[in-house]
Amino acid sequence: MDTRDTVFIALFAAIVAALAVFPPITLPVIAVPITAQSLGVMLAGGVLGARRGALALVLFLGLVAIGLPLLPGGRGGFGVFLGPTGGFLLGWIVAAFVIGDLTERFWTRLNFAVAFAICFVGGVVVLYAIGVPWVAAVADIPLGTALTGSLPFVPGDLVKCAIAAGVIVMAKRSYPIIAQR
Amino acid sequence: MLTDLHVPGDSPLHRVRPLAKILGLMGLCTGVFLVDAGWLVGALGAVVLAGYALAGLAARHAWAALRPALWVLAAIFAAQVWIAGPAAAGFVVGRFGVLILAAALVTLTTRSSELVDGILAALHFAPRWVPKRRIALAISLCLRFIPLVRSVLAEIRQAQQARGLDRNLSAVLVPLVVRTLKTADEVAEAIYARSFD
Numbered sequence: 001m002d003t004r005d006t007v008f009i010a011l012f013a014a015i016v017a018a019l020a021v022f023p024p025i026t027l028p029v030i031a032v033p034i035t036a037q038s039l040g041v042m043l044a045g046g047v048l049g050a051r052r053g054a055l056a057l058v059l060f061l062g063l064v065a066i067g068l069p070l071l072p073g074g075r076g077g078f079g080v081f082l083g084p085t086g087g088f089l090l091g092w093i094v095a096a097f098v099i100g101d102l103t104e105r106f107w108t109r110l111n112f113a114v115a116f117a118i119c120f121v122g123g124v125v126v127l128y129a130i131g132v133p134w135v136a137a138v139a140d141i142p143l144g145t146a147l148t149g150s151l152p153f154v155p156g157d158l159v160k161c162a163i164a165a166g167v168i169v170m171a172k173r174s175y176p177i178i179a180q181r
Numbered sequence: 182m183l184t185d186l187h188v189p190g191d192s193p194l195h196r197v198r199p200l201a202k203i204l205g206l207m208g209l210c211t212g213v214f215l216v217d218a219g220w221l222v223g224a225l226g227a228v229v230l231a232g233y234a235l236a237g238l239a240a241r242h243a244w245a246a247l248r249p250a251l252w253v254l255a256a257i258f259a260a261q262v263w264i265a266g267p268a269a270a271g272f273v274v275g276r277f278g279v280l281i282l283a284a285a286l287v288t289l290t291t292r293s294s295e296l297v298d299g300i301l302a303a304l305h306f307a308p309r310w311v312p313k314r315r316i317a318l319a320i321s322l323c324l325r326f327i328p329l330v331r332s333v334l335a336e337i338r339q340a341q342q343a344r345g346l347d348r349n350l351s352a353v354l355v356p357l358v359v360r361t362l363k364t365a366d367e368v369a370e371a372i373y374a375r376s377f378d
Contacts, residue, residue: 004369010322018330066296067288077288082280
């Protein structure tokens with residue numbers, strides 16, 4: 001970790017924060033709107049790698065916790081972590097780490113399909129594995145019910161994986177940051 | 182440019198030290214989850230609402246804190262009514278309401294800068310292996326660069342709008358990421374040039 005890494009962490013946290021003001025895009029087939037901010041989570045891991053990506057999200061969520069309105073709709077403060085979906089926010093850190101770690105492992109073979117699979121594992125499988133049991137535990141509902149309630153978001157997340165995978169591959173071609181492992 | 186959610190005031194709640202408020206909030210969270218009692222949630226709800234009145238906050242502040250969680254809470258309420266009946270549903274949703282309102286009360290009565298100062302002061306006592314200067318640098322850089330990245334994002338969207346691509350997320354995100362990474366390298370060089378390490 002040197003100064004350059006610190007700057008990358010800080011500026012990527014700023015990207016995630018800036019993406020909150022991007023208006024949600026509603027795709028024609030699925031009704032659930034797509035917010036750009038969770039794309040930032042996949043990009044943090046896929047562009048910066050495991051450690052820097054996860055630390056960028058730690059910094060971002062830290063700034064949210066101290067009351068800066070950096071989530072979509074100008075939300076922020078401790079309340080967002082204590083609400084039912086707080087697990088998804090904290091899961092962002094782990095998701096970015098997993099995506100970053102897999103991207104580092106597959107760095108030389110990275111293409112769209114590989115990046116898509118990586119984003120799916122980290123940004124959907126791992127994220128839901130943290131967020132869904134959290135909802136079930138704090139809201140006292142069975143795991144199955146919580147999972148069913150989260151399923152409508154999966155199609156939108158798949159679209160996000162595709163967009164993030166494209167951006168990660170393009171960023172690798174034009175400005176590679178991750179060192180080959 | 183970068184505002185926080187703090188509502189200025191001079192009430193006792195505004196003047197209490199941030200650390201005390203955070204510890205109180207943590208105590209409250211642990212309490213409502215450890216003690217599974219409806220009367221406790223009701224009593225704490227009354228205390229929290231009294232806190233809003235004491236801090237001179239309006240009902241719209243409390244409503245603004247609850248509104249984003251409303252849909253999820255409604256879904257949980259429906260699921261709970263179906264599983265355990267209306268009393269249990271009211272308890273679970275009421276518990277969330279109290280937690281969210283209490284957390285928002287801390288946020289509304291505390292400046293972000295006070296909390297940043299608190300973090301940096303706490304870092305002073307952190308063990309040696311904690312990279313204190315780097316953490317302080319990362320926090321201040323991020324606060325400085327959020328407005329900048331926002332304006333870059335707006336600029337790129339306008340440029341892509343001229344090409345009919347402003348609804349295309351990758352056409353906006355690729356230039357945003359690449360430009361930010363370049364800026365980061367320039368900033369890092371500037372910091373090296375000033376012998377930060």
